[in-house]
Amino acid sequence: MTRSVTPHCQLSRNYSVVFLVSISLFTGLFFPIYGAEKKPEVNPSASWNPVRSDQWIATDDLGRSLPTYDDVGAVRSDKYVACFYFLWLGRHGEDGPYNISEIIDKHPEAKDDPNSPYWGKMYVPHHWGESIFGYYVGEDESVLRKHAQMLGDAGIDVICFDVTNQLTYPESYRPLFKVFSEMQKAGNKVPKVAFLCPFWTPNKVVRELWREVYSQNFYPDVWFEWKGKPLILADPDYLIQTTSLNSNGCTPVKIEGKTVLAQTFSVDSPLKSIQLSSPTWNTEGCSVNFRLLDQTGKELDFRQNVPIHDNLVYSFKFEEPFASGTYTVELSKAGGDNVGWWAKPVEGEYGQVADKTLPTKGVHWISASNNGKPANCVFLMSVGAHDEELEKILNFFTFRPSQPDYFMGQTKPNQWSWLEAYPQHEFLNDKGEIEEMCVGVAQNAVDGKLSVLSNPRAYGRSFHNGEEPAPEKCDYAGRNFQEQWDRALKVDPEIIFVTGWNEWIAGRFDINAPFHAATPVSFVDQFNEEFSRDCEPMKGGHGDNYYYQLISNIRRFKGVSQPEIAKPNDIVIDGIFNDWIEVKPRFYDTISDPVHRDSRSWGANQRYINNTGRNDLVEARVSFDSKYLYFYLRTEDAIQGDFNSSNWITLLLDVDEDVKTGANGNDFIIYANPKKERFELVATVNHNGQNKVDTSVQTTPVEYKINGAELEMKVPFSVLPLNPKKPIFRFKWADGVDVLGEWSGFTTDGDCAPNDRYYYRYVAP
């Protein structure tokens, strides 16, 4: 093997073999409190963001239109959406790219043949498909800018970075922080950021992020705050551990009858907490009594009937730390048939070798006993002794531990889920409120167990009603995603966590992959178009369907702003724009979003260069009188280009509000004709899959004026199938976009207002 496997099992997040999961005390506060519900005031005009993207309309390739204010009502400002986001593209080697969907389409036999020459080396990342932005790498600033815009338009409040693999990817997050901060400073609202840390061993990652991001005040304007502090998805109970509570090399000691197991130790610094782990031999309903004694045998702390789950770690925190010194922890059985304590055998004289048996900084193991008799073991525990940095970290963040399991549900207060099988559990905070739920596009689960997405029985994009349909019945309507959204919308938590946006890759394993129902060629977290869980639009295939499905559901969850009632004014096409001041509504577009791209691709096979960005479109207005429709456009800087410029400023009109008619749904375009050096209105059609100008409809020259960063033009009603008394239509401006090309050009090129597949909708008063 030429490439070493990193210790965290490269490119696979999920372990089927889970030794320890933290669980702490379930307090009475952990259960829901009903009543005392506070309803925020409803302001129908309040929007998610300054561009009011919640009012934009779009119909996707499957004919699904985004819900509007009439469908979902006003914005609920106390609802949030998080999205799982990946910094790892290009950070785990760049062989290939190997596109699994393409390999299997061309060579179906490769699916079962680990020796097929079409696969990359073992453990090397393979792509499930290709993004609309190509095989990009994490530092591609043009892609990061599009992500900021697209996720912001969608209503995502926070993107949570996957740093569960012990790496923090500074080469990716640094440019991302910079781009997101620039976008914000320009006047846009874009998602904030948080990190999702390793589930069981967050220490390295949390301290690294503390040292390199948070304590350095690195772009604090992009940090997401939750409950008043920056959010970090990490388990504080694991941060305070002084010893790894891995039960490898340990023996379970059963607590029989009224037996008491005891461990005596001394600690060099103040004692703040104890964590320990108990096996229950898969028995439910077990509980223990926990007692902490000082050197004289005086009881310092007693917890009765603490519920225990098999092999999970539980943590006892002391309100006031006890001074450095010698202490004893006693454990006895409170309820259930089987409960024990993991013990590490001490081979030899206790005082000599116990510290070496379970080396723990600042802690000395003095003796252990089983029902009063000396025991030649160290009972597995960790002694919470804090250092200064840890104190700062614990005070700085709002912690939300992640539940890695897809089926178990919540095992401690304040825990969040990131991906679960349907029906997803509710996750409560320590006030007993339903705080969080997750929604996933697909799940690497088989037979109710964590598995690999390469197994054809895994829960793919089409999974629903407890079943993955036969391949011929799979479609890209997002049935799995929708089933999960419907459940989350019904429960209506405070925040919904969506998995995910842009994972794209998975390492290759074989039948020996340590997962249930591994396949001869195994990919764990991503596989192909059906068995993958990204919402970022793909090249070909299902395109941007999942992006609009995401937006549609976020609108149902968060509500949208009410469109302002239109107000026309008398307009003269004279290059003086004060006649537009009273016109309503004002339609906005993202500032600083024209495409300027120059980045290496994955594997540096090519450079992605795109200089189609030219004018930054920022605002549009519409007015009308009995004879004319008037259009106004404002750009961020003085309008650049002329009639000979490629794909100069174009106005797109969808007058019948039917995406199936016209070119890309646009029945007419007003474009810059370089031959005649004028703007012209032409009809467009899609004929046999080709977008083109409909030459059977007469061309109409359009009167216009440009002055500085503003443009106005008028079109006679006589050439448009609109009601001049009450025109209602969809429209959009574009610059640097081949509007008769593929729909994807509206996302990858130039600037359009509004962005991507979206339209503004004008409704005359």
Ligand SMILES: [Ca+2]
């Ligand atoms: Ca004017």
Ligand SMILES: [Ca+2]
């Ligand atoms: Ca713009």
Ligand SMILES: [Ca+2]
């Ligand atoms: Ca735009």
